[in-house]
Amino acid sequence: MQKVDVEQALLKKEYLRKMNYLAHLYLSGEDEHVLVGNFIGDYVKGKQFQRYPLQVQSGILLHRQIDWFTDRHALVKDCGNRFRENYGRYAGIVTDVIFDHFLAARWTDYSASPLRPFAKKVHAVLLTNFALLPKRVKLFLPFIIQHKRLESYASLEGIHESLAIMGTRTSLPEEADFALEVLQRDYESIRQEFEAFFAELVDFVEANFEVYIQKPALK
Template identity: 60%
Template sequence: MNFLAHLYLSGDSDELLLGNFIGDYVKGRKYLTFSAEVQKGILLHRAIDAYTDSHPLVKEAADFFRPHYGRYAGIVTDVILDHFLARYWRDYSVYSLREFAKHVHAVLLSNFFQLPIRVKGFLPFLIQHKRLESYARVEGIQQSLHIMAHRTSLPDKTNQAMDVLETNFELLHELFDRFFVEIICYVEQQHGVQMSQKPTL
């Protein structure tokens, strides 16, 4: 999962949210230097990634991008999943995406000195450019993939990814909806996350 989904799946705990956000940047047993609740967030991040990467619905979605991205298809799929969460945010939260993003920014800024160095480096950009909110737009996803292609080993096949998304939009959206219901149940039941922000269906 990408940033937005990890943050959403942190539920109501700000410390859990902090740990979940920095999870990729805290390696090995370094998580033990943080408070107990932040540790839980870091371990939750790892559990969410493992659950997502092994889930058949996510693998099915990744297959659409595999011809262009090969072994990197899962990375692109993570970004696409964030797009569906952001675009259909009101299906999953009683708060607006802007309200949620502002809360996330406030939590991260108030804990700035706890953040790993790499997170400190990109956090101002994430806030200034409203990156979390930008995921709701195709242009925002396109920009994210372009940035990743220039800063990581991700192939620069963004145009092809956008074509795949447009051509298979409804099917990918359906796969996301089915998967996200399951991962919400997973974090609630297996990790005790309280998800009061989700709407009552």
């Protein structure tokens, strides 16, 4: 197998891990090295995190705790059940994408910084720390930057496009139309589930980790 084929196989496998990148980045707070660690958390196994600088280690461990909290939450499971009929065991990945949509779409309710400057800052931080990124992350980071994935989730078109691309280039079922239909049908119910869940997740992170999130001023 040629090198390019190996890289494409890795990309296909790794791009299907947890997809709620925007949520993880938001929950990193203001420390850039924590952000890097939180972004790469899925790709650092076991005690491998000890190879990284201390603040990056903190971000990796934070990522694991966010996933622990998310995977066990009843509201996340309820949302995933809506997509299980056509997505099966991949329903959780679709839920990650859908929840990132609500975070992006209602970004001004959660962050003091507009989404575009936030995304550009994230891109700059990740590129500055490119040498620290696992090889698999280096493979898909250009795709995320080029296609403005963090920003594109704010629109239904962006969600559909992402799921469609994943359906053709990864092992995710090609059910983007179904996912969008369910999202549009149950939009308000899913939004309420996301908001209730995410409020608890933010409280969990701020109460248990040294993370400061710049939220918008109260109106």
